[in-house]
Amino acid sequence: QLQLxxxxxxxxxxxxxLSLTCTVSGGSISSSTYYWGWIRQPPGKGLxxxxxxxxxxxxxxxxxxxxxxxxxVDTSKNQFSLKLSSVTAADTAVYYCARHSPPNDIIGTxxxxxxxxxxxxxxxxx
Amino acid sequence: xxxxxxxxxxSGSPGQSITISCTGTSSDVGGYNYxxxxxxxxxxxxxxxxxxxxxxxxxxxxxFSGSKSGNTASLTISGLQAEDEADYYCSSYTSNxxxxxxxxxxxxxx
Numbered sequence: 001q002l003q004l005x006x007x008x009x010x011x012x013x014x015x016x017x018l019s020l021t022c023t024v025s026g027g028s029i030s031s032s033t034y035y036w037g038w039i040r041q042p043p044g045k046g047l048x049x050x051x052x053x054x055x056x057x058x059x060x061x062x063x064x065x066x067x068x069x070x071x072x073v074d075t076s077k078n079q080f081s082l083k084l085s086s087v088t089a090a091d092t093a094v095y096y097c098a099r100h101s102p103p104n105d106i107i108g109t110x111x112x113x114x115x116x117x118x119x120x121x122x123x124x125x126x
Numbered sequence: 127x128x129x130x131x132x133x134x135x136x137s138g139s140p141g142q143s144i145t146i147s148c149t150g151t152s153s154d155v156g157g158y159n160y161x162x163x164x165x166x167x168x169x170x171x172x173x174x175x176x177x178x179x180x181x182x183x184x185x186x187x188x189x190f191s192g193s194k195s196g197n198t199a200s201l202t203i204s205g206l207q208a209e210d211e212a213d214y215y216c217s218s219y220t221s222n223x224x225x226x227x228x229x230x231x232x233x234x235x236x
Contacts, residue, residue: 035224046129047164047172047215049225060224096171103160103219111219112162114174114183 002027004097004117012091014126018084022097022117029078030055036080037100037113038071040093048093052100053080087124094119130155130216130228137234143204146231148216149197154226156197160219163192163201166230167212175214176201203233211235 008020022036029036037052051061053071061069070083084091097117103110131149138144148155148163155161161179164172174183176192179199189204199218203210216228 037225039227046230047217047227049217049223049227052224062223100224101177102224103158108159109178109181111158111160111225112174112177112217113164113172113225114177116171116173119171 002099002115004099004115006095006097006117006120008120008122010121011123011125012087014088014124015086018082018087018091018095018122018124020082020095020097020120020122022080022082024078024080024099029073029080030075033101035060035100035102036073037098038082039096039098039113039116040091041096041119042090042093050082050084050095052102054102089124089126092122092124094121130218130226132214132216132228132231134229135232135234137236138203138206139236140206140208142206143202144206144233145203146201146214146216146233148199148201148218148228150199150218150226151197153222154218154220155194155199157221158219159194161192161194161199162217163190163199164215164217165210165212166215172215206235208235 012018035052038050068085073080096119098113163176166172179194180192214231
């Protein structure tokens with residue numbers, strides 16, 4: 001059974017860089033079928049897709065965050081990571097990692113997230 | 127890009143059916159059959175309930191169903207149960223990004 005687990009600091013100072021890692025177990029991150037994504041949820045608010053990565057290193061980012069986001073993958077450790085630079089209080093959120101099924105027009109499926117990690121709260125302090 | 131539009135809240139009594147709408151545009155919901163729905167209980171991670179508009183993952187109750195008409199997708203829960211009380215989010219592929227979510231709908235079981 002595939003499981004994902006986020007890890008990283010729970011407190012980041014404003015203007016610094018938020019760094020999180022997602023460890024995948026029960027399956028290979030090198031699957032040719034799936035991407036691996038990051039989604040966040042500010043306290044009491046809705047979900048926001050941050051970006052996704054393919055095992056080859058190809059990345060796809062939310063345009064609203066693209067200038068500050070870097071997602072990378074380490075296939076040897078079965079992990080992928082998120083870096084978000086120049087954080088402000090608005091970046092305080094629960095950050096989730098998830099397996100991302102990308103759109104595939106040939107077989108007519110795509111762009112859903114399953115399973116998800118349990119999430120980790122990152123608070124940006126001033 | 128703007129989030130998809132969902133009602134803030136819906137409610138229903140046990141045994142009843144409810145429907146949650148998710149309205150987008152021809153660039154997202156209306157343009158692709160790539161709508162998914164997630165259930166989120168307080169303090170928990172979202173759970174995939176419906177994908178590709180109307181498909182159910184293994185293990186999800188057949189009381190949950192999805193559909194789409196034009197730019198609006200819908201999630202219907204039949205035979206409402208207390209355990210269905212949660213927040214529900216829709217998501218869609220869009221023409222210029224891999225995913226956008228709705229604002230979420232709080233379902234209250236009366």
